[in-house]
Amino acid sequence: MQSAMKLPFAILCAVPFIMVLGNSMLVPLLPVMRTTLNVSLVQVSLFITAFSLPAGLVIPFAGFLSDAYGRKPIMAPALLIYGLGGLLAGLAAWLVASPYYLILGSRILQGIGAGGTYQLAMALTSDIFQSKERTKALGLLEASNGLGKVVSPIAGSLTGLIAWFAPFFVYGFLAIPIGLAVWFFIKEPSGQDKNRVTFRTYFRDLGQVFQTRGLSLLACILAGMVVLFILFGVLSYVSDILEANYGIRGLSTGLLIAIPVGTMALTSYLSGSYLQQKAGNFLKMTIVAGLVLETAALVVMGFFDNIFIFFLAMVVMGIGTGIVLPSVNTLITSVSAKERGGITCLYGSMRFFGVALGPPAFGLAMTLGRLPLFLGAAVLVGLITFLTAFFIQTEKMLPPELLPGH
Secondary structure (H helix, E strand, C coil): CHHHHHHHHHHCCCCCCCCHHHHCCCCCHHHHHHHCCCHHHHHHHHHHHHHHHHHHHHHHHHHHHHHHCCCCCHHHHHHHHHHHHHHHHHHHHHHCCCEEEEHHHHHHHHHHHHCCCCCHHHHHHHHCCCCCCCHHHHHHHHHHHHHHHHHHHHHHHHHCCCHHHHHHHHHHHHHEEEHHHHHHHHHCCCCCCCCCCCHHHHHHHHHHHHHHHHHHHHHHHHHHHHHHHHHHHHHHHHEEEEEEEEHCCCCHHHHHHHHHHHHHHHHHHHHHHHCCCCHHHHHHHHHHHHHHHHHHHHHHHHHCCHHHHHHHHHHHHHHHHHHHHHHHHHHCCCCCCCHEEEEHHHHHHHCCCCCCCHHHHHHHHHCCCCHHHHHHHHHHHHHHHHHHHHCHHHHHHHHHHHHHCC
């Protein structure tokens, strides 16, 4: 990487780091929020959903706007909105007697802002890095996302010692400066063809991409969505049982949750660096291998009640997730330079939907018992493994320079 690109790329890496704080900082505090606000497990899990669902809905439109007018003019204001939503949530929790619905509304505003962050950082990274260095750069972005998942439960637990709503203020204090840094320090590559299509024509072009590569794209998108659905579902489950069954709360919860997500972050970095030297079907093989590991881990979680075995299985799940995501990211962002922003953001929408649905889905499924919950999750991941193995065609998704022999 050229020296001149180190600072801009560091700022880009801060975007997924900041974005992931939006949910992960709150996970270890969900039990105390549930008690303080006197709401149900499903209601408190809606703090995750209220952030992720609007983000998922906004992302495709952010992709269109970024392809038409540039990544930076969309990403910088989105970060400011993200930070503002966090400040409003914190003020509501601090100053209002019954703040549940005001916090929920502020989380929706945060989610709208989040819809223009990580996926556009991925698209801009792919605009900047055109060679095999792209895989490493995307791996670093995913590792930054994973590092945020490691730091955020610990940071959430620590700031929660000040007040249960203190993490909301952190979003504003971090996201707003990063938004300004994106605007002033990042330069988009010259020669980008902006303002070229209407909204209708743009999505028609996206449809044509899916006509030729639809099954491969669908398999990749589902793989990215499902591993995050499982991750956040399991994390919310663990946060609840650590307090209910073992009396573990606060910083201890954050440290324990950081173990599997730390494994995922490290694996994302290592696999991204390794995959920089690989191409073609090797990306498909790593996706399948990661999903197989995750399926096996979920089966173990279902059959073994021992907390040490459970956390060992969570570490394996983190490794599987860290293997899957950099390969999926590379395939998704390499499909079409012309519609890269839109395709990347569609993929990002499905990732956010996975995060949004995971905690409430696991919360509702907990009533069925541990074994049906985790075996059902294993069957879901197994199905996605089958789809990726049979339908991903890397030769249709990668540009020539990333295929074998180049």
